[in-house]
Every structure is written in C-alpha cells, then in structure tokens.
Amino acid sequence: MRPLTLGGLVLVCAACAPxxxxxxxxxxxxxxxxxxxARHQQVEHALNRLAYGARPGDVERVxxxxxxxxxxxxxxxxxxxxxxxxxxxxYFRALEMPTSGLTALFRELRMARRDTSRAGDAAEMxxxxxxxxxSLGAVATAKLTRAVASERQLYEQMVDFWENHFSVFxxxxxxxxxxxxxxxDVIRPHAMGKFRDLLGAVAKSPAMLFYLDNAQSTADxxxxxxxxxxxxxxxxxxxxxxxxxxxxxRPRGLNENYARELMELHTLGVDGGYGQKDVVEVARALTGWxxxxxxxxxxxxxxxxxxxxxxxLGQRLPENxxxxxxxxxxxxxxxxxxxxxxxxxxxxxxxxxxxxPPALVERCAGVFGTSDGDIRATLHCVITSPEFFSTAAYRxxxxxxxxxxxxxxxxxxxxxxxxxxxxxxVARLGQPIFGRQTPDGWPDRGEExxxxxxxxxxxxxxxxxxxxxxxxxxxxxxxxxxxARLSTPEFQRR
Numbered sequence: 001m002r003p004l005t006l007g008g009l010v011l012v013c014a015a016c017a018p019x020x021x022x023x024x025x026x027x028x029x030x031x032x033x034x035x036x037x038a039r040h041q042q043v044e045h046a047l048n049r050l051a052y053g054a055r056p057g058d059v060e061r062v063x064x065x066x067x068x069x070x071x072x073x074x075x076x077x078x079x080x081x082x083x084x085x086x087x088x089x090x091y092f093r094a095l096e097m098p099t100s101g102l103t104a105l106f107r108e109l110r111m112a113r114r115d116t117s118r119a120g121d122a123a124e125m126x127x128x129x130x131x132x133x134x135s136l137g138a139v140a141t142a143k144l145t146r147a148v149a150s151e152r153q154l155y156e157q158m159v160d161f162w163e164n165h166f167s168v169f170x171x172x173x174x175x176x177x178x179x180x181x182x183x184x185d186v187i188r189p190h191a192m193g194k195f196r197d198l199l200g201a202v203a204k205s206p207a208m209l210f211y212l213d214n215a216q217s218t219a220d221x222x223x224x225x226x227x228x229x230x231x232x233x234x235x236x237x238x239x240x241x242x243x244x245x246x247x248x249x250r251p252r253g254l255n256e257n258y259a260r261e262l263m264e265l266h267t268l269g270v271d272g273g274y275g276q277k278d279v280v281e282v283a284r285a286l287t288g289w290x291x292x293x294x295x296x297x298x299x300x301x302x303x304x305x306x307x308x309x310x311x312x313l314g315q316r317l318p319e320n321x322x323x324x325x326x327x328x329x330x331x332x333x334x335x336x337x338x339x340x341x342x343x344x345x346x347x348x349x350x351x352x353x354x355x356x357p358p359a360l361v362e363r364c365a366g367v368f369g370t371s372d373g374d375i376r377a378t379l380h381c382v383i384t385s386p387e388f389f390s391t392a393a394y395r396x397x398x399x400x401x402x403x404x405x406x407x408x409x410x411x412x413x414x415x416x417x418x419x420x421x422x423x424x425x426v427a428r429l430g431q432p433i434f435g436r437q438t439p440d441g442w443p444d445r446g447e448e449x450x451x452x453x454x455x456x457x458x459x460x461x462x463x464x465x466x467x468x469x470x471x472x473x474x475x476x477x478x479x480x481x482x483x484a485r486l487s488t489p490e491f492q493r494r
Contacts, residue, residue: 033068035389042067045394048494049351050074050383051153053407056479074154075380077192085150091418092145094131094138095180099206099296102177105132136176139183140423140433145416147406158191158379159183160402161350163434166202166266167441168211170434177296178207179434195343195373196334199266203330204298206291208258212439215290217255217283219306254306259283261439267333269342274313281310285317285325340368346444347382353393354445360387395493398446401429403494404458408465408486415474422473429457455492462486 035042043062047054050071062070073080089095105128112125146156163183170176186205190198202208209215259282263274288305291298300323309319315332317325333339344365348356364381371377382388399407405426409416416422423433430449436442443449464470466483485491 031068031384033384033389034386036391037389037394039063039067041394042389045389046071048395048407049388049397050157052147052156052403053410053494055410056413056482071154071383074152075192075376077152077155080151082151085146085152088145088149088416088418089142092138092142094135095142095184097131097135097180099178099181100294102132102135102180103174103293103296106174106177132176135180136170136434137420137423139180140426141418141420143183143433144402144406144423144426145418147402148409148414148416154379154383155192157350158375159187161347162187162191162198164436164441164444165346166208167436167439168207168434169437169439171437172211175207175211178205178210181205181296182207192376192379193374195339195368195375196330198375199334200327200330202266203262203286203289203326206296206298209289209291209298212258212261213255214258214286217258217287217289218253218304219284219287220254254280254283254287256280256283259286263333265440267342268336268338269345272336272338272342278312281312281317282329284308284310285312285329288322289326334373335369337365337369340365340373344368344378344382347379348387349444351379351382352385352388353396357387360385395490397494398449399492399494400442400444400449401426401431401458402433404429404492405461407494408462408491409473411482411486411491412465412475412478414465417473421471425461425470429461430454450492458492459487462491 033042037045040059040063043059044054046067047058047062051058051074109125109128109132143160147160150156166187168175168179168182170179182205186201186207187198190201206215256279260279262282263272263279264270268274284306288301288303289298290301290304302322305322305325307320307322310317310325312329313332313336315328317328341361345356345361348361348364352360360382364378364385367381368374368378387393405422409422426433427435431442461470463486465473465475466478466486468475468478
C-alpha cells in the first residue's frame with residue numbers, strides 16, 4: 001500500500017476548504033498505520049482520541065475516507081472548511097470584545113463602588129457587570145460549542161491541551177478580564193505551530209502575567225535597573241516622581257511565582273535540571289514584564305527591570321539589557337532537551353496512555369528537538385505511532401468531564417447550547433472551564449476522575465441527555481442503542 005500524503009489529500013479537499021489559508025503548513029506524510037487493532041477499531045480509536053467522539057455517521061465517513069487520510073486532514077486544520085461551526089460562534093459577540101473595553105468596564109465598576117454620588121447609575125452598572133460576566137461565560141460556552149460542532153476536532157483537542165498546560169484561574173482577581181484574549185489571541189493561533197512562539201505569547205499574556213503575579217515583579221530594592229540608570233544612576237524601582245508627589249506605595253520586589261511555574265510546569269519539568277538559583281535568576285530576567293492597565297496588553301517597563309548580569313542554566317545573560325533578558329530565557333527553555341521530553345510526555349499521556357511508553361516519549365522528543373519545537377510534527381509522531389494504535393492504548397483513557405459532555409452531545413447529535421448551561425454541567429461534574437485554582441492544570445490520568453460520587457453524577461447526566469431532559473440542550477430522538485450506551489462504563493473511556 002502506497003503511503004498517503006497530505007499533499008494529495010489537499011488536492012482532493014481543496015474545493016471543500018475555501019477558507020484555507022495560503023500560508024498553511026507544508027504537508028506531512030502519513031504512512032499506512034501499523035496496528036494490532038482491527039480496521040474498525042482503528043477508526044473508533046482515532047475518533048475517540050483525536051476528536052471528541054463520533055457523531056452519527058462519523059465512523060462510516062472515516063472508514064470510507066481511510067483513517068490515514070482523516071488524520072492527515074486533521075493535522076492541517078487550516079485547510080478544513082469549518083463554516084458550520086463558525087456560524088454557531090457568531091452568536092457569541094462577547095468573544096470579540098477587546099480587552100481594553102473589558103478593563104474600561106472594570107474600572108468604571110470599581111470607581112462606582114467608591115463614588116456614592118453615582119448611586120443613580122445602578123442600571124448602567126448592572127449592564128457593565130452583565131457584560132463582564134457574559135464575556136467569560138461566552139469563552140466557556142464557545143469552547144464547548146467548538147468541541148461539539150467543529151470539523152477541526154484535533155485542533156480543538158490541542159487548544160484544550162495547551163489551555164490546560166498553560167493553565168490560568170479565572171477566579172483570581174482581574175484574570176477574568178484577560179481570558180477572552182488568552183483563548184482568542186494567545187492559545188488558538190499557536191496551538192499547532194512552534195512551541196517557542198506559543199511560549200512567548202503566553203509569557204506576554206496579561207492572563208498569565210496577572211495570574212502568576214509577574215506583572216508585580218520588580219528588581220529587588222538596591223539593585224540597579226535600566227530605568228534608574230536612565231535617571232542619572234539613581235537606584236530606584238520606578239522613574240523619578242514629579243516634584244511634590246509623595247510615593248506612598250512601597251515597591252513589591254521580586255516575585256518568583258511565574259519563573260518557578262515556567263520551568264516546573266511549562267517547560268523543563270520538575271526533574272528538568274534546574275535549581276532554586278535558576279528560579280531566582282529567571283525571575284530577575286523577567287522583571288518589568290508587566291501589563292498596560294488601560295489597554296490590558298503586555299507592557300515592558302524598563303524602570304522595573306533588573307539590568308544586572310544573570311546566569312540561567314549555566315548561560316550568562318549580559319548586564320545592561322532589558323526585555324532581551326526574558327527573550328533569551330524563553331529561547332533557552334524552549335530549546336532545552338528537558339523541555340522536549342516534558343512536553344512530549346504530556347502529549348503521550350493525553351493521546352496514548354497514562355503510563356506514557358518511554359520509547360515513544362524519547363522518539364517523539366527527538367522530533368520535537370530536531371524540528372525546533374514544531375508542535376504539529378511532534379503530534380504527528382505521537383498519533384501515528386504503533387503505540388497509539390496498540391491494544392494496550394485502546395479504550396484505556398478515562399474521559400475528563402469536559403470530554404464526557406462533549407462526546408455525549410456529539411453521540412446524541414445534539415445542537416450545541418448557546419447558553420452557559422452546558423458549560424455549567426461540565427463544572428458540576430468537577431471541571432469548571434478556566435476554573436482550576438492551581439497552575440498545574442486539570443489531571444489527565446484516569447484515577448483522578450473515577451470516584452464513586454463522580455460516576456453517579458456522570459450516569460445521571462447521561463440519563464438526562466438520553467431522555468431529552470437536559471436544560472438548554474436540543475436533541476432529536478436519540479437512538480435507543482446510543483442512549484443506553486451513554487451511561488455505560490465503556491462510554492466513560494476513550
């Protein structure tokens with residue numbers, strides 16, 4: 001059997017993908033699958049792992065197309081016509097609201113609470129509050145809508161993977177103002193690109209800068225900064241104040257939170273070869289990486305940056321620099337061998353098995369390294385491997401609440417809900433979207449989700465869906481066989 005190539009597939013599908021971008025990535029070759037699974041099992045496995053389950057007719061369509069061709073198409077989401085999902089998303093106008101607009105509303109509300117003379121503006125304040133609430137709710141609802149309705153299923157899986165890997169908690173202060181842009185402008189454009197580009201976008205995202213406190217991080221008192229040197233050598237943490245202005249706010253100093261999670265969670269991994277001294281040095285390199293409070297955008301503040309020399313992972317960062325310090329740190333971390341292993345292992349756990357076969361991790365980490373962190377090439381290595389299509393991997397993963405709800409809605413051929421109610425079901429099952437308080441993200445191993453109470457809630461959800469009693473969800477007549485399968489232990493796995 002001759003290997004199928006994405007290039008050939010693009011010729012076949014060009015007419016059905018009018019919105020494909022001219023700059024779409026170069027084709028990847030997808031060879032015939034080597035698998036212990038029967039052909040129908042390969043199709044089912046691919047739909048359960050690389051998509052959010054099968055809709056009625058999907059198994060037949062993928063079988064006719066060939067699972068190799070389907071995988072090849074999913075690896076090039078830019079070439080997939082997704083207008084049907086786009087039309088559903090047009091309802092969520094709040095998704096496009098700029099962060100500057102959200103921060104302006106937030107400031108208005110905060111000022112109104114302080115200014116008792118504005119009590120008559122209660123209706124206006126309610127509208128502003130509602131807009132802020134709807135903006136965050138729209139992100140969660142649209143995320144579930146895409147998982148259910150999008151033809152770009154693997155892409156949506158990867159967006160979810162990265163939003164969990166670079167997890168932020170919407171419940172922490174102003175973080176919620178930055179969530180729409182975090183999803184729209186940071187994660188989605190880079191989900192299948194180069195890891196370094198994604199890492200840089202996250203590092204400059206107000207959502208991450210606020211959540212992990214780097215926006216507050218400044219050079220420790222006594223250290224010279226670029227801003228201080230520009231002001232004639234003064235050793236301050238901010239530009240000189242205007243005459244007659246008293247500085248009553250004490251400098252916050254160095255904050256290590258983001259630097260630590262950047263290495264432990266986002267890149268090298270807990271055993272990645274760094275120490276506490278590296279954490280401090282990375283935190284120093286990232287001083288001044290902050291947020292413009294009016295625009296709600298990244299801003300580098302030279303006056304807050306520690307411009308002394310630094311040593312990170314044995315590499316010297318020269319003194320008298322600014323934002324270049326942070327950029328060099330991101331370069332070092334993105335291209336470190338430990339990062340290749342850490343990211344690849346997480347991909348293998350997500351798509352193959354909780355045990356992450358070491359040989360597969362090493363093989364695909366090599367692809368990550370030689371491709372300069374190409375996410376798509378690394379993913380291709382993982383999901384076309386014999387380990388992925390093995391009997392050991394088949395139905396071995398437990399669905400998270402988000403995966404369960406999305407796959408059940410797809411199986412029942414339900415119309416995605418345009419209200420927050422379906423997203424709230426995900427939260428009630430234990431996984432609120434952007435609701436993980438700790439920065440480690442939601443667990444991706446089965447034992448975390450298989451408690452007795454969780455199973456009762458899952459079965460109740462499935463029964464309500466199958467009987468058409470789920471608020472906000474529109475389903476036709478559910479095939480009795482599908483309805484019965486939704487509440488089985490088998491359906492809890494993917």
